[in-house]
Amino acid sequence: MSKLKSFDELFAGRHSDRDVIILCVRWYLRYKLSLRDLVETMAQRRLSLAHTTILRWVRRFAPGVRQTVEPL
Structure with a gap:
């Protein structure tokens, strides 16, 4: 079984802010939003x-987000 990585290790080398990545992944997993809905939502917040x-983020970070964030 692999050791869980810290947030700093998990997000090392990423160009985007980790808060944006976590937000997109959580919204995608929690609320059945499409990837294009998330793009539009982020565009309203002036993020291109x-x-x-976002799909790459979900594939990469979904397991870590599920394990580290408490359920709503």
């Missing part, structure tokens, strides 16, 4: 993202 970027 591609839906494929």
Whole structure:
């Protein structure tokens, strides 16, 4: 079984702010939003993202977000 990584290790080398990544991944997992809905929501907050970027974040960070964030 692999050791859990800290948030700093998990997000090392990322160009985007980790709060934005966590927000997108949590919203995608919690509220059945499409990737394009999230792109539009982030655009309203003046952040330009591609839906494929959010998809890569979900694939990479969803297991870590599920384990480290308490359920709502």
